[in-house]
Amino acid sequence: MAKQLKVPSLQHMARIWRPDAEAIKKVLVRLATHGPTFSYAPLFKIVHEMLVFKTPYEVSLEAVRRIPREDVRKNFLSIMPLINDYFSQVRPAYVHEVTPRLYSLSRDIQIPFAPPLMYGVGGEVIFPWLSFWKSNPLEGEALSLFVTIVEELILQDSDLEDAEFKILDFSAEDVHGPRGLRIIPAGDIPRVSQERKTEMLAIFADGFRLAKNHLEGVTDSEAASESDSTHADQIPLF
Structure with missing residues (x-):
């Protein structure tokens, strides 16, 4: 049975991005066949409960200590x-x-974006993005792409247009070393231009289709025909 390729989240898309479609294909195929076997979703829930229900830290910590794996x-x-x-x-x-x-x-690829929460403090709206990856955090042009798109999405939401967007990066400087917390104000991150964003997303879309066809066993000629059809009306849809 062929592996089904899931569309990655916005943050994962930015992390997976590479300068050419073939490299993106290889990463996506590897993730589809040997991807992570756990989720950081419980930590998002813990943060939510700490802020909303004032759940004591020891209660949350005990819940984590009971994780079987x-x-x-x-x-x-x-x-x-x-x-x-x-x-x-x-x-x-x-x-x-x-x-x-x-x-x-x-037309054929919709990237999911699911922010954990927002909150108000001292009359300001805070929009935190929590990144729990220990290694290979977003940086450079990939981080700029992510922030550019998130800002674009935020500006479309009247509840978030004035929010202070910040990234909470829980990674480690060394994969074998301890984690730290780096707070990155989105305002400090350079944006990519509209032209560069369009180019980067087109490369990712091509890589995604290559990976999808590979996993589904689609032949090169069939893939080329599908790609030609999709490219015909791709640009206006960015």
């Missing part, structure tokens, strides 16, 4: 003190969930 448990336990250090200082006037949405790369 040792590698996942140790991974989460290395993040928990950093979560507590930051969010225990936050006293929000309100916390709102943010409606998930889709970003159109092309």
Whole structure:
């Protein structure tokens, strides 16, 4: 049975991006066949409960200690003190969930974007993006692409257009070293131009289709025919 290729999230898309479609294809195929076997979703839930329900840190910590898989448990336990250090200082006037949405790369590819939450402090709206990857965090042009698109999506939302967008990066400087928390104001990240964004997304779309065809066993001639058809009306849809 052929592996089904899922469309990656916006953050994953930016992380996967490479300068050519063939390299993107290789990463996507590898992820589809040997991808991660766990999710950081429980940590997003913990942050939400800390802010909304004022769940005590020890209660959340005990829940993490009960995770059966040792590698996942140790991974989460290395993040928990950093979560507590930051969010225990936050006293929000309100916390709102943010409606998930889709970003159109092309006619056939819709990238999901699901922010965890936003909250208000001292009359300001804070929009944090939590990145729990330990290694290979977003940086350089990939980070610029991500921030550019997120800003574009935020400006379309009247509840978020004045929000302070910041990235909370929980990575480690060395894969074998301890994690740290790096707070990156989105305002400090250079944006990519509209032309460059269009070019980067077209490359990713081509790589995604190559990976999809590879996993589905589509022949080169069939793939070329499909690509020609898609490219015919791709540009106006960015």
